Amino acid sequence: MSTFNGLVDRSGLRMLVGKLAFWRARDRAELVEQSVYFAIASLLGVVFFFPFYWLVKVAVSWPPTNLYSGQPSLGIENPSYYNFVEVFFAIPFPQFLLNSVVIVSLAIVGNLVFNSLAAYALTMDFHGKRGVQLVLITAMMIPFQTTIIPAFLVTNELGLVNTHLGIVLPLATIIINILVLVASFEAVPESILESARLDGASELYILFGVYWPLSKPALATNVILSFVFAWNAFLWPLIVVSDRALEPLPLALANFQTQFQGNFALTYAFSIMVVLPIVVMFLLLQRQFIESVVMTSIKQ
Amino acid sequence: MTARERVERTLPSLSISKRGRRSVIAWLALVPTLTILILYRFVPLGWNFVLTFQEMNYTGETSFVGLDNYRRLATDPVFVEALVNNVVLLGTIPVGITVGLGLALLLNKDFFASNAFRSLFFLPYIVMMVAVAVIWTFMLKTDNGVVNYLLVRTGLVSEGISWLSSGTWALVSVFLVHVWKTTGFYMVIILAGLQTIPTQLYEVADIDGASRIQGFLYITLPLLKPTLGVCVLVGMIASFRLFDLVFVLTNGGPAHESEILLTWLYKQAFSFGNFGYAAVLTIVLFALMLAIVSIGWTLQRRAVQ
Numbered sequence: 384m385s386t387f388n389g390l391v392d393r394s395g396l397r398m399l400v401g402k403l404a405f406w407r408a409r410d411r412a413e414l415v416e417q418s419v420y421f422a423i424a425s426l427l428g429v430v431f432f433f434p435f436y437w438l439v440k441v442a443v444s445w446p447p448t449n450l451y452s453g454q455p456s457l458g459i460e461n462p463s464y465y466n467f468v469e470v471f472f473a474i475p476f477p478q479f480l481l482n483s484v485v486i487v488s489l490a491i492v493g494n495l496v497f498n499s500l501a502a503y504a505l506t507m508d509f510h511g512k513r514g515v516q517l518v519l520i521t522a523m524m525i526p527f528q529t530t531i532i533p534a535f536l537v538t539n540e541l542g543l544v545n546t547h548l549g550i551v552l553p554l555a556t557i558i559i560n561i562l563v564l565v566a567s568f569e570a571v572p573e574s575i576l577e578s579a580r581l582d583g584a585s586e587l588y589i590l591f592g593v594y595w596p597l598s599k600p601a602l603a604t605n606v607i608l609s610f611v612f613a614w615n616a617f618l619w620p621l622i623v624v625s626d627r628a629l630e631p632l633p634l635a636l637a638n639f640q641t642q643f644q645g646n647f648a649l650t651y652a653f654s655i656m657v658v659l660p661i662v663v664m665f666l667l668l669q670r671q672f673i674e675s676v677v678m679t680s681i682k683q
Numbered sequence: 684m685t686a687r688e689r690v691e692r693t694l695p696s697l698s699i700s701k702r703g704r705r706s707v708i709a710w711l712a713l714v715p716t717l718t719i720l721i722l723y724r725f726v727p728l729g730w731n732f733v734l735t736f737q738e739m740n741y742t743g744e745t746s747f748v749g750l751d752n753y754r755r756l757a758t759d760p761v762f763v764e765a766l767v768n769n770v771v772l773l774g775t776i777p778v779g780i781t782v783g784l785g786l787a788l789l790l791n792k793d794f795f796a797s798n799a800f801r802s803l804f805f806l807p808y809i810v811m812m813v814a815v816a817v818i819w820t821f822m823l824k825t826d827n828g829v830v831n832y833l834l835v836r837t838g839l840v841s842e843g844i845s846w847l848s849s850g851t852w853a854l855v856s857v858f859l860v861h862v863w864k865t866t867g868f869y870m871v872i873i874l875a876g877l878q879t880i881p882t883q884l885y886e887v888a889d890i891d892g893a894s895r896i897q898g899f900l901y902i903t904l905p906l907l908k909p910t911l912g913v914c915v916l917v918g919m920i921a922s923f924r925l926f927d928l929v930f931v932l933t934n935g936g937p938a939h940e941s942e943i944l945l946t947w948l949y950k951q952a953f954s955f956g957n958f959g960y961a962a963v964l965t966i967v968l969f970a971l972m973l974a975i976v977s978i979g980w981t982l983q984r985r986a987v988q
Contacts, residue, residue, distance in 0.1 A: 417794040424789055424800045431804055431863070437829055438818050457829075501716040504709035508702065515713060522724045524976065528924050528945055529969040532952050532961050533727035533734060539743075541722075553723040556716045586708055615811045617927045618945075622953060633813040637931050640817050647821045654814045665809050669802060676809065677871050681913050 442466055442651040466652035473649060476656070478628060479635040483614060485547050486631050490613035493555030494605050501556070502564035503590045523558045528618065535622050549623045550631070554613050559679045560605045567601035568594050604675040607668070611676060614661060632657045734962035752959040762964065765935075765942045768854060769923065769971075772943065775861045776918035780911060782862070783869030788903075790870070791877045801874070805867035812864070816931035819860045823847055850940030853933045857941055861928060865921070869914050876910030877903070909983070916979035923972050944968045 445463035470476055505515065527534070534553065535544075543549030571594060579593050595602065617633045624630055630638070636657050640650050665672050735752050737745040756762055786804055790797050807815065822830050823846035831843035846856045880903065888898050926945045929935060935942035935950070944964060952961035 417792075420789060420792050420794045421796070424794075424797070427786065428800055428803050431807065431866075434818050434822060434863070435806065437822060441821070497715040497719070500712040504712040507705050507709050509706035509709035510702070511706070511710070515717070518717070518720065522720045524973070525724045525728055526920070526924060526969070526972055527723070528926065529965050529972065530724060530727035530731065531949070532958055532965060533730035534723050535952075536730065536958075537722055537726055552719060556719050558720075561716065611809075615813075617811075617813050617930075618949070622949075633811055633927075636813050636817060640820065640931070650817060650821070654817050658810050658814045661809055661811065662806070665806075666802075672809070673805065673871055677868060678875075680868075681872065681917060 438651050438655060441647050442655050444648050466648045467656065469649055470653045470656065473643065474635065474639060474653075475628075476653075479630055479632050482547065482629055483631040486550050486616070486620075487610055487613045489547065489551040490554045490609045491606055493551065494557055494560055494609040495602065497556045498561045498564055498605055499590060499595070501561045502568055503586075503594065505561070505565045506568045519558050519561065527553060531618065531622055534619075538623055543623075545624055545626045545629060547629065550616070550620050551613070553619060554609065554616065557605075557608055557612065560608055563601045563604050563679065564598065567598040571597050600671070603668075603671050604679065607664070607672055607675040608679060610664070611661060731962045731965055734959055735966060737959050739956070739958040748959065752963045755960050756963060756967070761939045761942055761947055762944075762967075764939055765944045765947045766967075768941060769943050771854060772858060772861065772922050772925065773919060775858055775865065775922060776915055779862050779865045779918065780869050780873075780914050782866045783914070784873055784907075784911075786866065786870045787873035787877055788899075791874060801870075804870055807864045808867040810864075812927035813931055815860065815864055816928050819856070820847065820932055823856055847933055848937055850937055853937060853941040857929055857932060860932065861922075861925065864928075865918065869918070872914055872917075873907065873910055876907050880906045912979070912983050916976070916983070919975045919979070920972060923968065923975070944971075 440457075440459050443459060443462040443464065443466070445461070445465040505512070538544055538549045538552070541549070543552065575593060575597075576589065579589055584592065615633060616631070617637070620631050620634050621637075624634065627638070636650075636653060639653055643649050736747060736749060738748045738751070739745045790801050790804075822828050825831060825843050825845040825848060828843075828846070830846070831840075834840045835843060844852055846852050884902050884906075885898055888902060893901070924945070925943060926949070929941060929943055929946050930949075933941045935946045939947075945968065948961045948964035948968065951957045951964060
């Protein structure tokens with residue numbers, strides 16, 4: 384303690400104050416500039432963020448009647464989670480959630496396994512590799528939106544209309560995910576593969592025991608993209624599913640809105656429950672998330 | 684037993700070369716992916732073409748109708764309306780990019796909470812389109828929507844706008860919400876582009892007495908050209924893929940005034956059962972997207988050279 388006091392003696396303190404004053408003088412202009420930037424960003428931020436604020440404000444309003452009578456108030460008064468509870472009574476929410484979870488899980492597993500296998504093949508030199516690469520590039524140029532009608536007929540032929548599998552199948556391999564994995568696998572040094580082969584490693588071991596542990600960012604991209612695509616999918620489930628018990632959450636939300644048209648608060652509460660997983664995922668994995676979602680959509 | 688041995692055992696009579704063995708393994712590994720792609724990309728592409736010459740009734744029976752479905756395009760006013768609306772919505776791209784560029788320039792500076800602001804502006808992009816449409820549907824209600832409340836209260840308009848129930852305003856609503864949703868996306872791409880510009884360039888310009896505006900016009904903009912090109916290309920493809928927003932926010936209404944190609948072909952097929960005509964509309968959409976992508980790629984390649 385005494386040595387600590389000795390360190391921060393008067394002269395030291397004076398030096399510190401001097402330094403601070405110097406810093407202030409030099410950077411005062413910069414400080415003003417930064418404040419201006421901050422003010423502009425805040426102003427725009429308020430405009431951009433307002434819908435989210437409103438979403439939460441309305442969702443926690445109870446009773447909902449005070450939203451319609453007279454002037455709406457902009458502040459949050461007497462927040463209540465009642466609307467969130469009410470959603471469970473209005474619709475079979477767990478059922479819809481389960482549908483979404485099943486679809487997302489199948490999509491993630493499908494992408495991890497199928498894409499890894501395909502990427503593994505593409506790291507090898509084999510007969511017809513050029514052709515496969517061409518097929519992948521061509522398939523990327525065919526937007527799924529422009530194949531929905533025959534894709535529905537294909538699903539019908541396969542007997543997969545009104546099934547979870549029917550929703551997942553077109554999402555079970557995403558080409559950009561394969562390309563991300565190929566790039567990652569090819570970066571693995573040849574020497575590591577050679578030594579694994581000398582140890583008698585099987586092809587599957589090389590894929591899942593050597594390539595996988597060295598390709599975590601690429602695998603994360605696979606998981607994130609298939610999660611986002613499957614969780615947000617709307618048009619395709621709308622076409623393939625007519626049985627309400629099989630609807631994933633986005634479809635349930637759209638129907639909910641028409642069903643409870645007058646009840647803003649209830650619909651907003653449901654919206655929050657649908658949106659939350661992706662938002663939480665984004666906040667937890669910001670950098671990886673932005674890289675996956677934005678950078679891959681550029682390459683597409 | 685290694686996979687190689689396994690293959691050797693299953694194919695004993697063929698004394699296959701190393702490359703041949705590898706080919707068998709590679710093709711086996713490609714089976715699931717190729718099956719899915721063939722089933723959901725290539726078969727539909729061909730089938731869609733066949734469908735354009737057919738009529739299909741509800742039992743799934745088809746009959747050949749020649750070019751009838753193509754002729755129908757000429758007499759369908761909604762098709763023209765949808766096409767025009769698709770083109771109008773391309774206008775979200777310059778607006779979104781301009782705002783996104785402004786935000787990127789601002790947030791490229793280092794100031795208090797600038798990172799938090801980046802996430803904030805990106806947030807609309809990651810929220811599911813259906814939820815976005817639901818949120819805005821209630822905000823844009825004519826009588827008790829908060830947007831009209833704020834506009835009237837601040838005196839910007841004298842009486843509430845019927846955002847979703849009048850034709851022109853319905854398209855404007857789709858336009859504005861789409862801009863709100865995509866601006867953050869452009870911002871992130873442009874931010875990444877800005878970070879590739881060496882700061883020395885600005886220092887040199889500063890020494891030469893160039894103003895900030897000159898720096899922006901003669902350094903930032905030219906070097907951002909490829910990035911902005913990517914934004915335009917991605918934006919165009921995304922705008923033709925738009926479906927959820929229009930479907931939930933306006934459902935193409937009122938009276939088809941905010942219809943777009945994708946919602947119209949969806950309705951033709953799955954509401955009216957006109958699969959043949961919907962297939963023709965699909966071909967129009969596909970041709971447009973293909974044209975845009977190839978023009979975009981050519982321009983991009985020329986820009987690089």
